[in-house]
Amino acid sequence: MSIPADRLEQIAHRFAELEARLASGTLEGEAFVAASRDYAELEPVAKIAADVRAMRSELADLEALDDSDPEMKALAAEETARLKEALPEAERRLALAMLPRDAADARPAMLEIRAGTGGDEAALFAGDLFRMYERFAADQGWRVEVVSMNASDAGGFKEIVANITGQGVFARLKFESGVHRVQRVPVTESGGRIHTSAATVAVLPEPTEVDVQIDDNDLKIDIYRASGAGGQHVNTTDSAVRITHIPSGLVVTQQDERSQHKNKAKAMQVLRARLYEKMRDEAQGAEAEARKAMVGSGDRSERIRTYNFPQGRVTDHRINLTLHKLNEVLEGPGLNELVDALIAEDEAKRLAALGE
Helix, strand or coil, X not given: CCCCHHHHHHHHHHXXXXXXXXXXXXXXXXXXXXXXXXXXXXXXXXXXXXXXXXXXXHXXXXXXXXXXXXXXXXXXXXXXXXXXXHHHHHHHHHHHHHCCCCCCCCCCXXXXXXXXXXXXXXXXXXXXXXXXXXXXXHHHCCEEEEEEEEECCCCCEEEEEEEEECCCHHHHHHHHCEEEEEEECCCCCCCCCCEEEEEEEEEEECCCCCCCCCCHHHEEEEEECCECHHHCECCCCCCEEEEEECCCCEEEEECCCCCHHHHHHHHHHHHHHHHHHHHHHHHHHHHHHHHHCCCCCCCCCCXXXXXXXXXXXXXECCCCEEECCHHHHHCCCCHHHHHHHHHHHHHHHHHHHHCC
């Protein structure tokens, strides 16, 4: 994709302007923070743009050379061939760097996993998925903190919600939302028959209190006694919290902590994330729908991936990618290959859309 010369000049001019403003020492407070952020975002784009301009200029000079000297002509032809091969890749890298970024890409994320169809086996699979993301996060240098969980009697989780913090968390996990399906022989299956179960995954960008303003008057808060499996009381105090956000109808419950205040704080954290995602979807509208169609809608009702134990394979249905390395994927690091492929597909589709 060829970027117009005047666009390259605009990038160079804007970068030089920001550089001069920051070096002047006249910026303070919010103005300095804003300029520093703009500079950091533009710097990688400006560097690639400068490379592209230099390559184009060198190519033009070589093509204008007097070719009467055979030796110079041969050297020029060799260098011209090298530049013509390298320039399209540099222009592609520049186009990628110039793509609009999702403002939430750098955010921490709220990971929600719920057992779907399949009873105890689905809960066990939800547990497998959580451990996969936990190991993947550790491999990325991220931190995972469980916000709430509802364990299954047979093992695994009926539901688990965790907060993941670190660099670029949402950018790498956002395509994990959807239905994950497992095909395997349950340990309780004496006949050796393969069962199919499912779990839903949702990855939501973590907002700040500034991003989502919640009016206390819009909340209905119920306090009740927390209970565990089989109706057993987890504690003898009314510490469980159910928060209903009346305008949106969203309901969040939290009972893992013994403190009512801690449960309320965690429930508000989850509610804020869900409201922020709802706001993002509404704000992006048709653009969001078009973008999500690139690698699946991310809707939790859509099957996105199958983990087949008998065949040792993982298939991502959105990009028709099958990896025969199930264990590596479930161990965490192997998930990188799927994540990278999904990001690459998204970038390719967005690049194609720019050229239309």
